[in-house]
Amino acid sequence: MSNTIRFDVDADGIATLTIDVPGQSMNVIGAEFLTDFSAAIDRLSSDAAVKGAVIASGKASGFMAGMDLKGMEEMLLPQEGGGKLAMATLFDRVFTLNAILRRLETCGKPVACAIEGICVGGGFELALACHYRVVSDSSKVQLGLPEILVGLFPGGGGSQRFPRIAGTQVALMYMLQGKLFRPAEAAAIKVVDAVVPAGTTIEAAKAWLLANPAASVQPWDQKGFKFPGGVGSMNPAFAQTFMGAVPMMAKEAQRNMNAPIALLSAVYEGAQLPMDRAIRIESKYFAKVLAQPQARNMVRSLFVNKQAAERGARRPKDIAPSPTKKLAMLGAGMMGAGIATVAAQAGIEVVLLDRDMAAAEKGKAHAQEVLSKRLGKGMTPEKMADILARITPVTDVADLTGCDFVIEAVFEDPAIKADITKRVEAVLGADTIFGSNTSTLPITGLAKAWSKPENFIGIHFFSPVEKMPLVEIITGEKTGPEAIAKALDFVAQIKKTPIVVSDSRGFYTSRCFSTYVQEGTQMVAEGVNPALIENVGRQLGMPVGPLAVSDEVSIELGHKILAATKRELGSAYKGTRADDVIEQMVVELGRLGRKNGKGFYDYPEGGKKALWPGLTEHFPRAAHQPTPEQVRERLLFRQLIECARCYAEGVLAAPEDGDIGAIFGWGFAPWTGGPFSHMDTLGAAKIVETLDRLAQEQGERFSPTRQLRDMATSGATFYPAKAKAAA
Template identity: 75%
Template sequence: METIRFDIDADGIATLTIDVPGQSMNVIGPDFLADLDAAITRISSEEAIKGAVIASGKDSGFMAGMDLKYFGSMLVSAGGRPPAPADIFDKVFVLNQLFRRLETCGKPVACAIEGTCAGGGFELALACHHRVVGDNPKTQLGLPEILIGLFPGGGGSQRLPRIMGVQMALMTMLQGKLMRPAEAGMMKVVDQVVPQGTAVEAARAWVKANPTASTQPWDVKGFKFPGGAGQFNPGFVQTMVGALPMTLKQTQRNMNAPIALLSAVYEGASLPFDRAIRVESKYFAKVAADPQAGNMIRSLFVNKQAAERGARRPKDEPRAPTMKLAMLGAGMMGAGIATVAAQAGMEVILFDRDMAYAEKGKAHVEEVLKKRLGRGMTPEKMAATLARVTPTTDFAALAGCDFVIEAVFEDASIKAEVTKKVEAVLGADTIFGSNTSTLPITKLAKAWSKPENFIGVHFFSPVEKMPLVEIILGEKTGPAAIAKALDFVAQIRKTPIVVNDSRGFYTSRCFGTYVQEGVEMVAEGINPALIENAGRQLGMPVGPLAVGDEVSIELGNRIVLAAKKELGDAYVPQRSDELMGRMVELGRLGRKNGKGWYDYPEGGKKHLWPGLADLFPRTGDQPDVEGVKERLLYRQLIECARCFAEGVLETPEDGDIGAIFGWGFAPYTGGPFSHMDTVGIAHVVAVLDRLAAAHGDRFAPTQQLRDMAASGAAFYRPAPSRAAA
């Protein structure tokens, strides 16, 4: 066997140690499936074997889920076309059959879990008769498949409700929630929580002491779900009746997997287990056959992991971890960056022009750490982390810093002044990163003697929670700066994308179009409530006006004024510019002062400002919600496509990751470029032409899109080769 080591001890207990070669974490692939099949045959057929323990031979943890490259191969048939759901069913049901063979092999099987056990690995554990987990606070257990557009397809949707009850199991699976060992023990998902490093020993002891415990509870006559189940059980009916509308509301009817999961659980709960797992595989195959799952897996898992592992890092540059960070500016962004840097073990010199601001920045660090007490943070660890942050107003205190991040006021002249003063202390060989969200990096780099050592490092607010960092290359940014910035992002465990210089770069530029189009529609007299609801139904986290309030109408107006000043006659004005200016004149600056597109009454719930109807009277001919959704979506798509055509983006992978994790672009699409590929570039061009004719050149397709439509190319697939005539 290539993936499983099979040993039998003197008591006749077989230990199956999983160690998939060439993988940092155990995953389920064809070799593992074949080896597990052979191991089950030995366990069930050899009389000398009294039972078995399944464990991991890797320090990284027990097992993750399916090898996604292998899973991807299931979704391609002859000729490269998507297979029918029935064909996918035959492939995915293999896993269900195998786990079912394991739990009905006639011998007791215990699972010894040390480290993270998730997805298909956790489904393997659920198929064992006894589960033992080593008590490590970093260990996570659960079924997170819903987060990448799938749902548990190895029996998890049927076993978990039979172990913890339908209501709790649905909450866990629909959220993709991972549990720590103590919680898993409390929920009876694992049978024993033992000291770290002793799980295998405890599992062997259980098998030895329970030679006849080879039947799962759901295979015993008279088995009942915890809390009850079935169409005539009031609690079960109430759970399912409530789960459907709640799920539809949460997903805005955009996600396939949650609804399929509800169907699999509902139907499976009334069936014998062997029938129930067939129902699960049927729904799983249906979800897998839709492009949505493939798009989400590619962007949210495969490409995200590749980015975090340095896909865009210059290969020849030596590792350059940051030891001492100069953090310029102690406002919300600066304090947030200081927090994540200190948590990653770096010394941070937190600089501001006023000591009160610098101290306030450190107080922010302390507040964030306090909220984590009891959740992996101890008082001792908190004190050590806080001690790494030193507030200062003295540029000389930056001496010895090996990386600089600037997050001062968004004004080019102020940034240039600070940049020159830092260089006087550290020298131009130090890498300097600017956290600007809109100002061109090439222009800012002129204040640093070696522009090859100047780079954009754009964080998102709140820094502690937002997973993305946008790395921006100026015209002269060199490989050492790129490597340093990406190594820093890896240290703080965030996801990077790398883009080229442009006003607004990629994320701010494209995100802004979502807000701008919402404001354009307000100016046209379209009902603001319709606009906001359409934005949420599209799959965005909040409506365009609500998010405009969050980032500040005043900031948006300031960016417009700066762009007008910079571009002069080349700037193309929009009606939204005038409206934002009018809102600022009225003192409606956004959430920060309690009044913007919404009112924010103290102690009350926010609501759309009624005065909008007076400022911009409603048109009598209101569009339908689909029309509003289309405008909000395609205004973002065309700006993303322009960034690609202009070379701001070099890869569609960066575009999709940046959109989803940077501004919350509808995750179910897999990102704007995945979505355009899925609906077809020709369709995208046709819609854009129609919208441009109705609403203006901001929707006009790029020539690149037209060429792609004509050739049959896609962002993730080149144009098909044409045979010579």
Template identity: 75%
Template sequence: MQTIAFDIDADGIATLTIDVPGQSMNVIGPDFLADLDAAITRIASEEAVKGAVIASGKDSGFMAGMDLKYFGSMLASESGKRPAPAEIFDKVFVLNQLFRRLETCGKPVACAIEGTCVGGGFELALACHHRVMGDSPKTQLGLPEILIGLFPGGGGSQRLPRIVGVQAALLYMLQGKLLRPAEAAMMKVVDEVVPQGTAVATARQWVKTNPSASTQPWDQKGFKFPGGAGGFNPAFVQTMAGALPMTLKQTQRNMNAPIALLSAVYEGAILPFDRAIRVESKYFAKVAADPQAANMIRSLFVNKQAAERGARRPKDQPKAPTKKLAMLGAGMMGAGIATVAAQAGMEVVLFDRDLSYAQKGKAHVEDQLKKRLGKGMTPEKMAQTLARVTPTTDYAALAGADFVIEAVFEDAAIKAEVTKEVEQVLGADVIFGSNTSTLPITKLARAWSKPANFIGIHFFSPVEKMPLVEIILGQETGPAAIAKALDFVAQIKKTPIVVNDSRGFYTSRCFSTYVQEGVEMVAEGINPALIENAGRQLGMPVGPLAVGDEVSIELGHKIMVAAQKELGDAYVAQPSDAVMARMVDLGRLGRKSGKGWYDYPEAGKKHLWPGLADMFPRAPVQPDVDEVKERLLYRQLVECARCYEEGVLETPEDGDIGAIFGWGFAPWTGGPFSHMDTVGIGQVMAVLERLKDRHGDRFAPTVQLQDMAATGVTFYNPGSSRAAA
């Protein structure tokens, strides 16, 4: 066997050690399925085998889920078209059949979980008769498939409710929540938690002392779900009746997998187990057959992991980890960067012009670390981490830093002054990163005598929570700077994208169109509540006006004024410009001022400002919600397409990752480029032409989109090429 070592000890206990070659983590692929099939046959048929223990041969953990390359092959057919759900069912039900054979093999099977055990790996564990878990702060288990557009398809949606009850199981599966050892033991998801490194020995001892424990609870006569189940059980009916509307509200009816999961759990709970797993695979195949799942898997898992593993890193550059970071600016952004850098083990010199501001920045670091106490953070570790941060007002204290990140006020002159001061201390050979959201990197790099060593490194607020970092290349940025920035992002465990220079780069530029279109609709007299609800129904985290308040109306106005000044006659005015200026004149600057598109009373919930109706009288005829959603969506899509045509984006992968993790672009789409491919470039063109005729040139399709529609290529098609500039 290629993926499983099968060893039998003197007591007749077989140990199945999983070690999938060529993989950092054990995953389920065709070789593993064949080997597990053969191993189950041996356990069941060989008289010398009294029972079995399943363990991992990898330090990385027990097992993850399906090898997604293999899963992708399941969704392909010889004709080149996407296979029908019935065809996919035949492929995916194989896993369910194997796990069912394992738990009905007639002999006790225990699993020894050390480290990560998620997805299909956890479903394998659930099919075992006894689960032993090593106690480690890094160990976690669960069924997170919902986060990438799927749901548990290896029996997890049927076994977990039978172990912990329907309500608790749905809570974890619908949110993709993972469990730590103590929580898993409390919920009886695992039977024993033992000291790290002893799980195999403990599991072997259980098998030895329980030779007849080979029947799962749900296969025993009289079995009942914890908490009850069935159409006549009030608790079960109430749970399912409440779960559906809550899920529809949470997903805004955009996601396939959560609804399919609810259906599989509901139907499976009132059926015999062998029928229940067939129902699960039926719904799983239906979800897998829809492009939504493939798009989400590609962007949220495959491409995200590739980016984090250095897909855009220059291959010829040596590793360049940061040891001492010079963090310029101790505001919320700078303090946030200092926090994640210190947590990653770096020494951080936190510089600000005023020592009280620098100290306030360090206090922010301390506050963030306190929030993690008991969640992998100990008082001792917190003290060590905090000691790495040194607040200062002295440029000389930056000496010895091997990387600089600047996060001072968003003003080119101020940034240039600070940049020159730092170079006098460190010299131009050190890599300098500017955290700016809009100012062109090529221009900022003029203040550093070696522009090749100057790069943009755009973080998102709050830094501690936001997963994306946008790396921006100036016209002269060199490979050493790119490697240094990407190695830093890897150290702090964030997801990078790499884009080329332009005003607003990619994320800020495209995100702003969502807000602008919302503002323009307000000016047209469209009901603000309709606009906000449409944004959420589209799948965005919040409506365009609410997010405009969060980032500040005043900031958006300042960026617009700066762009007008910089570009002169080349600046293309937007209908939203005058509206934003008017709001600023009224002192309605956004949430920070307590009033913007919304009012923010000290006691009570925020609400849309009633004065909007007087300021922008309602149009007598209001659009329907689908029309508003279409405008909000396609205004973003066309700007993303422009960034790709202009070369700001070099890959659709960066575009999709950046959109979802940068500004919360509707995750169910897989990102703007995946969505355009799925809808069809021709259809995208038709909608944009219609919107352009009705609302103006901001919806005008790019030349590249026109070319793609004519030739039939797509963004993810290797034959796709940029339109000639």
């Protein structure tokens, strides 16, 4: 008896295989499903009464999300032994899905699939193995192979069937980007055969089966099959595709990623072979990728831990759900307006407060501008009007009456924040949860303005709010579980990814991110070529170089934060040469960053930004320049040690939050799986050895923590051994 697939045969001999994996909100491919699906194929091929089959989903969420990545531990290399035997075992495990889908398309009966909702990854590979694909025209449908985004590539025949249907160039474009697509686009590239009204896919699939009882052989298994666009190393179009794809991939991934290289190899080799050999080539490269720590780390951080965070892993378990119904948004600047926009999109009423109506209305206008850009892309004028109607600009604190959650995003000045905090409490009462969007000011200090500090919490968004996925929840010394639950429930409502950290100056993300900028600025002070600094930063896998980042967030803002830190710490503050560069850029040279068109870069109107030539004049180039590897090491390890300090000091309670926060908060090199995954991969002993050397060469900012030294001695890791082994 099958637990995951229901097998029903109608009077016409058409079997409907309804997939409904128990205990899952979305169908996924796990060990039990593979066993049940294999048995269903046996029955389909051997039962003479069955003329063909429709594969459909029994879940409202969609067809299938793909492989159960949390269950991929079964595919791990054996921990003992290793070598050729271990790789052979891994190959056999990863080839299982490929073998089953190959049996499906060669079972001798026509098979169609009826797709409603989500159909991605292994689910889409299953669809590609069917002889006919019918998809709903619903806006909820998403199709594609996004595996590259979590350090893998399509390993269930997708890298072989997609090119045979759409052509190599088109297939690579989608697979290398992990790009998802809608029904109309899928039909245009011919990966689906019919687009029909929602709710009619099974009916349409059955109609095709009855009209095509002999359509049980895939095009690529028929004599005379012509590969779309041509194939072979001597075919000009095929060769040119790879001549372009290889350097483009190298530029995008900066040669840090294993999966894109393996994908290109699998497609190039497999496309020139019969399908039975092609899928073995694919599984060979898939096993090779899976055996590397990179895939393990990326899957764990970018998928497993991210999903756990979004499902409330850090939420206090004994607190009843507390969704926000009416939000008081204090401040209608870029951050406040962005938060108001995403809240209104989530169906929450927003009262948007600012000092005057012009400023408040400007915040609402921002929401209208953002939503207008999405018209025709899932957004309708009616839907946009409904969202905007939920945002009410106001100037009087009394208009906040009835709000059940507050988020403050006013100017980063403790006095200004304290004033608005007290005025809001006078209207809403101290039992209301108050959240501050500060990015640097300690929450414990700000909470003194709220008479019940247990109801005060930090809720740090990233700009632009509409696009950035992370929200950093910061607990002060007295923050209570109700405040944590309320903040996390709000983040879940607006479909963002939360991490929870403890209070400190700069918290986790701002504190650690700033080290990347500071180290780059320190090198400018030392006379290191700015172009070398910037290029190596990008090659490390960061979104942009540290000097470009400084310009984007504003050198002036960095100067203000520096001044505030000096005031608070007094004689305990230890200055750096990077501070001198910031002081000179802002005070002496008036170069504030992109905001005034001049910073480390020049920003000519209508032109392309370029490094400011005057940097050499004001910060003379050193005669001896470091190697790219030396620059890379400093930029990377300066971030790693600060992350380790946050963990040792209790700012972070779990390495999962550290990895998620780094990748989604400041763009820390995704190929590492995050700083803690990367430190585990390198090993604490190697980390300490490198940091000790850097501390001797560059200064105590690189000094290892006592915790790291103890880990180096004991062989301990940030993640438990079992989790570390999981792929």
